[in-house]
Amino acid sequence: MPLSLATAPWGLLAGSMAIEANLTPLQGQGLSTIVFAGAAQLVAIGMLKGGAGVFSILLTTLLLTSQHLLYGMSMRHVISPLPGRWRIGLGFLLTDELFALTSQHDRQQFNRWYALGVGLTFYIAWNLFTLAGIVLGSSIPGLEHLGLDFSIAATFIALITPVxxxxxxxxxxxxxxxxxxxxxxxxxxxxxxxxxxxxxxxxxxxxxxxxxxx
Amino acid sequence: MMVWAVIFGMGILVFLNRYVFLEPRLPVRLSSNARQFLGFAVPGMLTAICGPIVFMPDKQLNLQWDNPYLLSSLVAIGLVIYTRNTLLSMLLSMAFFFLLRWWL
The missing domain is CATH 1.10.287 (Helix Hairpins)
Structure with missing residues (x-):
């Protein structure tokens, strides 16, 4: 899964930024484990650091992740007939990457185990890189000055330009x-x-x- | 305490966003207008996140040519158009960025 390597700079950044914004390591990891949405996590960390309120952070999250509504809508015909456990599992793992890899599949081609495998690979990679970011961020001060934030811009530019x-x-x-x-x-x-x-x-x-x- | 509230609140919101249309009992459908509007979510929101990163490193507007963020972004756009390969363009433009920072 070479694409899960692309989450490396993001995960490192999410981990080290959380530490830099004075979140505890557990909170930094919790963001990746519970929220599992790169852009929203980084923006939320930035907003927490800037002292934004709970409401404005949640509103930003809602808007930032609203593209998932579209993913859900276009995956509806393959995922909604599945049993509840599968719907909830795949729903939780439905990221930009998973959507990109499975959205072409119709009802015959769609394989729930493949989707689950891809989704879990991203989930595990994302959390491991976050952990690495937390460890590095606590031991190497000034990691955020390396310009890891350009990797966000680079990722988004690469995603936006073809659109x-x-x-x-x-x-x-x-x-x-x-x-x-x-x-x-x-x-x-x-x-x-x-x-x-x-x-x-x-x-x-x-x-x-x-x-x-x- | 507030941080945990934010984390769990975000977790719930993101999951709802992902799950709501996967629920078979949900009868509502988005209107065509709502769908068109959401169709601009990716370019609109992602660009808004990039803007300040690229043009305002260190929280100050920087339109100089020696702003490595700006130069590297242009390189990234060029690479995507030229190679049509998302992952390759990302990696190459990041490499360019780090070289540029080291050199400047």
Missing amino acids: VRNVPTVVCVAVSLFCSVLFSYWQWGSALVLSGLAGMMAGFVCNKLYRERT
Whole structure:
């Protein structure tokens, strides 16, 4: 599973950032064990460090992970007929990576054991790298200055760029990018959520206009 | 204490997001508009996370050419377009980033 290696910098970062934000090692590991959502974890750690409130962190989490609603919706026809244990298990493991690897499968091709194997591999890799990050973060101060945060940007750029194929998506990305920099410059607490929503809204409106014209 | 509340709250929210449409008894379906809006979730939200990382390292706006985050991001975009390979582009642009920081 070479793709689970791609979680390495993320896991290390999630672990070491948690320590740096004065979370206990148990809390840092708990985030990975209980939440298991890379982007949301890193943003939440950043917000906790910045002193954001519980509500705004949870709202950000909800929005940041709302793409899972889409994954759930498109996996519905293969997973919803399965017994409850499978639904809950695979639901918990349904990450961007698992979706990317199994979303092409139709009802015949879909293998619950394969999906479970892939999902668990990511889960275990993610938690091991988090643990490594916690250990390194506690023993090597200043790990966060190495620029591991670029790995987040690199991962997301690699995920976003292929999606940008039409005008509405370009507008969405441009608005989101501009707003996120502007709002962060103004040091708004909910800069990420607001700019993400602004971008989504811009893309959505543009899509409407675009379709009406053509 | 508050941290644990956040962790468990996040855990519940993320799981609900993932599970809700896998529940066979759920009769509701998202409207076409809601689906279109959510379709922009990946580019919209992920870009918003990248913005400050790339343009504001050390919490200050940096539009100089010697901002390694900005340069490496451009390299990453170029690599994705050129190679069409997500994993390779990620690894190469990260390698570029670390070389650049070491060199600058």
